Amino acid sequence: MPLAPLFRPIDVAPAYQKVADAIEREIVNGRIKPGDPIGTEHDLVRQFGVNRSTIREGIRVLEEGGLIRRDSSRRLHACLPRYSKLASRLSRALVLHEVTFRELYEASMTLEVASIEGAVERATDANLVELDDNLVRSEAVVGSPAALAECDAEFHVLVAKASQNRVLQLAREPAAQLFYPTTEMIVTGVAEGGPRLVAAHRHLIDAIRRRDREAGVLWTRRHLQDWRRGFEKIASLDRSVEHMYMEHAQAARRR
Amino acid sequence: MPLAPLFRPIDVAPAYQKVADAIEREIVNGRIKPGDPIGTEHDLVRQFGVNRSTIREGIRVLEEGGLIRRDSSRRLHACLPRYSKLASRLSRALVLHEVTFRELYEASMTLEVASIEGAVERATDANLVELDDNLVRSEAVVGSPAALAECDAEFHVLVAKASQNRVLQLAREPAAQLFYPTTEMIVTGVAEGGPRLVAAHRHLIDAIRRRDREAGVLWTRRHLQDWRRGFEKIASLDRSVEHMYMEHAQAARRR
DNA sequence: TTCTGTCCCTTTGTCCGACAAAGCTAGAGG
DNA sequence: CCTCTAGCTTTGTCGGACAAAGGGACAGAA
Structure with missing residues (x-):
């Protein structure tokens, strides 16, 4: 007989995912508007308190999702998905x-x-x-x-x-x-x-x-x-x- | 007078993008079928000859695009986008x-x-x-x-x-x-x-x-x-x- | 036999430090 | 006032490192 479901699975998202989710939330709920700059990678390192590699993986996720882009000078900013x-x-x-x-x-x-x-x-x-x-x-x-x-x-x-x-x-x-x-x-x-x-x-x-x-x-x-x-x-x-x-x-x- | 177009623009995509593109190509054109395992990160490091951080950034792109997933044991495999x-x-x-x-x-x-x-x-x-x-x-x-x-x-x-x-x-x-x-x-x-x-x-x-x-x-x-x-x-x-x-x-x- | 606990190896997620190339900035020189 | 160059900053990439978790093999217990 299977165990009764006593516990719900715990939310253990990897750090890069949490970084991506946090930034996504700010964009989707409008606190960051399309065109607004996201900080540099170093800024994000400071804010989130994780390593730059971790930040970069999170950035890749958002970039692929079309929520952020790098402009001509490679700086990050929010944008409307095309x-x-x-x-x-x-x-x-x-x-x-x-x-x-x-x-x-x-x-x-x-x-x-x-x-x-x-x-x-x-x-x-x-x-x-x-x-x-x-x-x-x-x-x-x-x-x-x-x-x-x-x-x-x-x-x-x-x-x-x-x-x-x-x-x-x-x-x-x-x-x-x-x-x-x-x-x-x-x-x-x-x-x-x-x-x-x-x-x-x-x-x-x-x-x-x-x-x-x-x-x-x-x-x-x-x-x-x-x-x-x-x-x-x-x-x-x-x-x-x-x-x-x-x-x-x-x-x-x-x- | 503008110069005659002697050279085509060179493809200068970052390495992580090239990694992602290469794997995507194999999946989209069917050489890797949904369900097939992608190698471990270490395998990919060997195959592409780039650093693991670079590989990981490429993997994030593909994961977000829904082309690959990690199963319960976190191993990578191709999959049908949901x-x-x-x-x-x-x-x-x-x-x-x-x-x-x-x-x-x-x-x-x-x-x-x-x-x-x-x-x-x-x-x-x-x-x-x-x-x-x-x-x-x-x-x-x-x-x-x-x-x-x-x-x-x-x-x-x-x-x-x-x-x-x-x-x-x-x-x-x-x-x-x-x-x-x-x-x-x-x-x-x-x-x-x-x-x-x-x-x-x-x-x-x-x-x-x-x-x-x-x-x-x-x-x-x-x-x-x-x-x-x-x-x-x-x-x-x-x-x-x-x-x-x-x-x-x-x-x-x-x- | 079937289950459980243990040991070991692999793999992933994360971190640290480093460096070259390209952009940006501000001061020197015209 | 404009141009040019010498920094400084930022990104892309690299190498190495380590803890945690998964998987497999194996021995011992029920």
Whole structure:
């Protein structure tokens, strides 16, 4: 018979973890604001009363979590975690969990439609300028799959941004990052892929400008279905996202 | 006139970063599989030819990224990043970016509807057993706001799980984590809140069991609108998520 | 046999001290 | 007032050290 649970496990976190937690707490509850400097390592050594090596391990944890950064002069300061970095963590996780392209497609259908709906409703003139600019650049590289795929990824980021909904913006990003490399492959393999992609973007911008929700949703669906048709010429939707796709996300994260 | 670009910038990442990158690469591209042991710190010192302090800093980075863990005996091994941990990173970021409850509500409306649609279409018997079990436990604690809020959070995780779409599962989690504390406040403040919540869950399970998509979407909408009405009795939807809400997520992550 | 206590080796967490390289600062010199 | 150089500071890395805890092997007790 197992023992009755008389004691709860004791909290014995290593010192570096406690250092990280302490600093994190100050940032998350707002006592340290984004941009505020954290002291030097030596300062932290004095404040926490532990060795510099221990402090440094704690700093690594916070740095990886995106809560603190070193500016150009390597001084530490608190900062707002950046979406693209967080999203690439998630993309990495999705790859490791071997999600299928079907899951990506289905989730993106939902998320991109929601994005366009928000954009149609709330896009500002500044958003439209960015989108127009993206369209011009896309048209210029319609013959170059890699560059076009990059423009496509940026386009959808801009649409999400135009929705003014940061939760949505963040939620769609991981899946979108995994789409990106396949777009390049599809545009390469399917002759009319590039022009169709740019045409869809044009219709989407138009829908946003006219605040025409129906058209926005319609063209988003078509755009994604185009991706799907193109993808299915190359592979099955039930294939899991493969490891090699991560290399794009990795390169993006390092920037 | 600027110099012709004769040289590319040299990669001058610090050693600990290179260590982390090297190990990450092996895990992400599949040469090290989840569960595989990483060597001891001493092994890594030998392999990379750097000091143990440097190795340890690299390990912290990977640990925080969720790519490696220490098992009960503190030995290192690769592992699959856990959704709840990643999601709480995102929740933390959303709090720091001071997103509004309106953004949360709008995004969740999309994500939870998509979840239920997937669940209605693909839920297995095992999923239904879990949901039924959750319902029973919810009914038992309908008078206790904290416990009920926890059940509610779990319920929606289970629905997302039943959708069999892990991308969706991951995408909805950050917003859901921020909902959780407010649910407790609402159930506390609004008398009929608890019973209505449980009733909605019952209808949702019923819709999943009958594979009735319309009903599923309808009751998800109602459920969320209930939350919204309850929330608006307490505060404005345009208020930003506040720092104190993070404490729940923090506690969850530490587990 | 099965459990327990002991000894030893390994591994981790932490500490100390040190040093080169790069940034920053302030005073010297124009 | 501006520039340049000589410190001082800070970071990244190194080497070595030690206590605590885990794991394994082994002997003795129930």
